[in-house]
Amino acid sequence: MLCIHNSLTGRKEPFKPMRDNQVRMYVCGMTVYDHIHLGHARMLTVFDLVQRYLRARGFDVTYVRNVTDIDDKIIQRAAQNGEDWAALARRFTDSMHEDCARLGLAPPDHEPRATAYIPAIVAMTRTLIDKGYAYVAEDGDVLYAVRKFADYGRLSGKRLEDLRAGARVEVDEGKRDPLDFVLWKHAKPGEPSWPSPWGPGRPGWHIECSAMSVSLLGDHFDLHGGGMDLKFPHHENEIAQSCAACGTPFVNVWMHNGFVRVDDEKMSKSLGNFFTVRDVLSTLRDPEVLRFFLLSSHYRGPINYSAAQLAQADETLLGLYRALADTPGGGTADPVAMEPLTAAMDDDFNTPEAFAVLQAEARALNAAKATGDGASAAARAATLRAMGRVLGLLQADPAEYLKRGVGAGLADADIERLAAERRAARTARRFKDADRIRDELAAAGVILEDKPDGSTAWRRA
RNA sequence: GGCUAGGUGGCAGAGUGGUCAUGCAGCGGCCUGCAAAGCCGCGUACAGCGGUUCGAUUCCGCUCCUAGCCUCCA
Secondary structure, eight states: OOOOEEETTTTEEEEEOTTEEEEEEEEEEEEOOOOBBBBHHHHHHHHHHHHHHHTTTTTTEEEEEEEEEOOHHHHHHHHHTTTTHHHHHHHHHHHHHHHHHHHHHOOOOOOOOGGGGGHHHHHHHHHHHHSSSEEOOOTTTTEEOOOGGGTTOOOOOOOOOHHHHHSSOOTTTOSSTOOOEEEEEEEOOOOBBOOTTSSSSOOHHHHHHHHHHHHHSSSSSSEEEGGGGIIIIIIIHHHHHHHHHHOOOOEEEEEEEEEEEETTTEOTTTTOOOOOOHHHHHTTSSSHHHHHHHHOOTTTOEEEEOOOHHHHHHHHHHHHHHHHOOOOOOOOOOHHHHHHHHHHHTTTOHHHHHHHHHHHHHHHHHHHHHHHHHHHHHHHHHHHHHHHHTTOOSOOOOHHHOOSSOOOOSHHHHHHHHHHHHHHHHTTOOOOHHHHHHHHHHHTTEEEEEETTOOOOEEOO
């Protein structure tokens, strides 16, 4: 039984989709005004895992992840660059897609862009006005009247009075309540705009997600995800909009992933302490190291980024690939051995626990290899691979993976040549020469391993 | 100030009312010409103070500390 921690109730609950085994999930994606950073990578990886596991569990998943391609920051950045805002949004959408592909993330089933949903956004805004939940302010902005929605604050556990007390928002002239938020922004001169019953303007951020999710998944669906920081106000506002406009419950299960930190501080664009995915990837032997690192702690907790942590993840993942290397093929995964993995994942996607299961399997595989039990090794290897598939890991060719390194170094051919020289020296029992070559290779970042059958394998450190 | 998560061995990180996480690093052994890799073994970990209990790292209370949200943010 799959259980998921629901942010709405604060507890783990058995997961049951509304329509037999169909799962409809929506995740808040990126505002595309820069390259994606490690924080985005965690969110993307976590929900890729969720989506992947749900499918592995036999659910028929519709995964929607939006792109916010119109926003103050995009307009601002474009103005700074002297670039067309739409061109900038397209450029960074492409950049995100490149990074996602490198991270091995499955594309969502739908990736709606806000600018393609203006009619739906306008329609929902109109409905909210008609139903008395929204009003047109003097400056032409359309605002949501928070006090009209009785459940406001339920997701984030906040009460309106508390929010007002701590409100740091400047009290806008047109707002009836400082917490009222904008659904439609009237256009200022020179800004991109779309026509609407309230004059030319553009959508507020929150209404986009409501309009896109409802359009693609219906008024009421199963799962909604995003980063912790979106819980309030973004997701709170989505609930207020969608529930009010549709007159139905909105989402059954809310999932929020924890942050990536740097020096125990949140990594974010506003703090300026962020690492882009592409920069970090260039320091790694393979993007899989980053995925492994991101999944090595539970998705709801914080994770601290550092080069040392990444190095540790690299070493651990390498060990798993070493276990997989030189194993006989033809084995089939053992369903009984898979059970602990399923149990771990069923427990709110407990990836650290799942990793421990992988390690146990790798140890058994190594033991089988050491004793020369080929049949067992083949089965264990197949099992380990199957486990990796569930997590989106360990699908590369082990021999190739182990030869990968970071940056330039000795070419494969040179390594092979030196290794052959050493083998000759060793066969002739000229151990001094053999050891000298091995030391040279080690200095160049290449590690040799003599196999029991007399052959020598190599890998990059 | 309000609300929400946390504080686990050198590091990372799960979990549990009473034998075990797991990984990295370290130490010892086996293996090896020597290594590497692997296997086996080792290390008096659960912020502090009370309470409940036969027994608490695990439950309850308080204290201290950290982070997040309360404004855009994955």
